[in-house]
Amino acid sequence: MALARISRNWRRSSGTNTNSSIIPFPNTSHSTSNAKTVSRILYLQSLTKADHMNFEGRRTHGIEGYRFGHAMRISETENFHYASLEPTKPGDKPRVVVLGTGWGACRFLKGIDTTIYDIVCISPRNHMVFTPLLASTCVGTLELRSVTEPVGRVQPALAKHPGSYFYLASCTDIDTKKHEVYCETDDNNHGLGYEPYRFKVAYDKLVIASGAEPLTFGIKGVKEHAHFLREVSHAQEIRKKLLLNLMVSENPGVSEEEKERMLHCVVIGGGPTGVEFSGELSDFIVRDVFQRYAHVKNYVRVTLIEANEILSSFDVGLRQYAMKHLTKYGVRLVRGVVKEVQPQKLILSDGSVVPYGLLVWSTGVGPSQFIKSLHLPKSPGGRIGVDEWLRVPSVEDVFALGDCAGFLEHTGRQVLPALAQVAEREGKFLVELFNKKIGKQNAGRAYSAKDIDLGDPFVYKHLGSMASVGRYKALVDLSQSKDAGGVSMAGFVSWLIWRSAYLTRVLSWRNRFYVAINWATTLVFGRDNTRI
Numbered sequence: 001m002a003l004a005r006i007s008r009n010w011r012r013s014s015g016t017n018t019n020s021s022i023i024p025f026p027n028t029s030h031s032t033s034n035a036k037t038v039s040r041i042l043y044l045q046s047l048t049k050a051d052h053m054n055f056e057g058r059r060t061h062g063i064e065g066y067r068f069g070h071a072m073r074i075s076e077t078e079n080f081h082y083a084s085l086e087p088t089k090p091g092d093k094p095r096v097v098v099l100g101t102g103w104g105a106c107r108f109l110k111g112i113d114t115t116i117y118d119i120v121c122i123s124p125r126n127h128m129v130f131t132p133l134l135a136s137t138c139v140g141t142l143e144l145r146s147v148t149e150p151v152g153r154v155q156p157a158l159a160k161h162p163g164s165y166f167y168l169a170s171c172t173d174i175d176t177k178k179h180e181v182y183c184e185t186d187d188n189n190h191g192l193g194y195e196p197y198r199f200k201v202a203y204d205k206l207v208i209a210s211g212a213e214p215l216t217f218g219i220k221g222v223k224e225h226a227h228f229l230r231e232v233s234h235a236q237e238i239r240k241k242l243l244l245n246l247m248v249s250e251n252p253g254v255s256e257e258e259k260e261r262m263l264h265c266v267v268i269g270g271g272p273t274g275v276e277f278s279g280e281l282s283d284f285i286v287r288d289v290f291q292r293y294a295h296v297k298n299y300v301r302v303t304l305i306e307a308n309e310i311l312s313s314f315d316v317g318l319r320q321y322a323m324k325h326l327t328k329y330g331v332r333l334v335r336g337v338v339k340e341v342q343p344q345k346l347i348l349s350d351g352s353v354v355p356y357g358l359l360v361w362s363t364g365v366g367p368s369q370f371i372k373s374l375h376l377p378k379s380p381g382g383r384i385g386v387d388e389w390l391r392v393p394s395v396e397d398v399f400a401l402g403d404c405a406g407f408l409e410h411t412g413r414q415v416l417p418a419l420a421q422v423a424e425r426e427g428k429f430l431v432e433l434f435n436k437k438i439g440k441q442n443a444g445r446a447y448s449a450k451d452i453d454l455g456d457p458f459v460y461k462h463l464g465s466m467a468s469v470g471r472y473k474a475l476v477d478l479s480q481s482k483d484a485g486g487v488s489m490a491g492f493v494s495w496l497i498w499r500s501a502y503l504t505r506v507l508s509w510r511n512r513f514y515v516a517i518n519w520a521t522t523l524v525f526g527r528d529n530t531r532i
Helices: 002-014 103-111 131-138 232-248 256-262 272-292 316-328 369-373 420-438 492-505 509-525
Strands: 038-041 047-049 053-055 066-068 073-076 083-085 095-099 118-123 127-129 148-150 165-168 170-175 180-184 198-202 205-208 264-268 301-306 331-335 338-341 345-348 353-355 358-361 384-386 398-400 405-407 465-470 473-477 488-491
Touching: 095 103, 103 118, 103 127, 103 420, 118 170, 131 232, 131 272, 131 492, 170 369, 205 420, 232 358, 256 264, 264 272, 264 353, 272 301, 272 316, 272 331, 272 465, 316 331, 316 465, 316 473, 316 488, 384 398, 465 492, 473 492, 488 492, 492 509
Parallel strands: 083 198, 095 118, 095 205, 118 165, 205 398, 264 301, 264 358, 301 331, 384 405
Antiparallel strands: 038 073, 047 066, 053 083, 127 148, 170 180, 180 198, 338 345, 345 353, 465 473, 473 488
């Protein structure tokens, strides 16, 4: 009631028609006569008592003493203004802004000393995804909540401390001279009616851990017709499509040819993600589809297409084991390069046509458009270039880690692979750097860490690789590199090691309990095939 009265009074005092449309951004396509029309935006979602958000600029107003998850602002069409989280003042704790909620970001958030720093995390998702187990959610082996960890549980200060916040938004630009990041709320609101808007956040130290995006190599039709497997939403889409095809194929009137197409699952990319998804899918077909979809079981097929060899980073013997095992349980292995993807078929470079009902694209990751747009030094491959301490040279107080960062050429180091363990180790290193070096030397403020001793540089030691291939079998390769010797094994014991290792790596005891229970119920009762 009080909020409604405030908004009505404000609109009366400013002469705003209470029925006027909400305009999220200035429209530069208006005619000259309308160019000076004032667009007034009132958005009062997520209203909480606070005092940190300032609405600056000419003819810009706010309600003193309140924080808005979606800003109330008045801006003129020819002059756009940002709501802002102002720079820290003397007596405040230094502010560290973290972009992203992936492996590196969450490892950093989990360990950062919040008695030294205030933390602001900005990301389009409010959770971390345990990606090694994401393939299991597509076929019902695990529930989706088992592989996600809310960022508020990773770092409770984001929800509790007065100077720390989580903002559900995407970073669009960085001004390293002003020490500001510019953000935009997600415009994919799924019909909830929230209008996107922009704001800026000042930082003392900035950690860029925004991750990467799937590589499509510019192949026509991939983004429009293929499913990726990077986010929980991707797993949901794959699961829905898979179960829909199974159920619709049983309907009367569906031709034999259409059944074969609909129930043909094609996976592009023979890396760990593609192989593990193919293994989970074949296991789902053998154990569950044959029992619950007996009328169409003979039409279900899985094809894995790879340009070179599957699991190229693994030992040769393990690769051969994986190929034999996948082939034994119905996965057809094809060596080829995709030329074009169409709505119901894909075309290979040799001209062959592969019809499909479900297409999953897993060919690795590369720099996102956001990373490409930043005016920062780049490493080979287009990632943000960093030195041995994960600092971005030529700018102060900016660090980068994970899939979006790579060593510059002058460091003499190779760009590390886009792996979860790389990002996690980098996050752990950066936590120690902030807590024990920067924080202890009172260098957390902007422009104050230029000449301090940062200690030993980051050194990455590969701990090995693991991959499940389905049917209680897995691969474990503990060699530190492809050419170095080390322990490698495959089979049921490796599968036990794979499950035990990932169970201990799940971030919280709550999710470890969920994962263990899901595995047990799937073993006893089979996978859930409900399409929700």
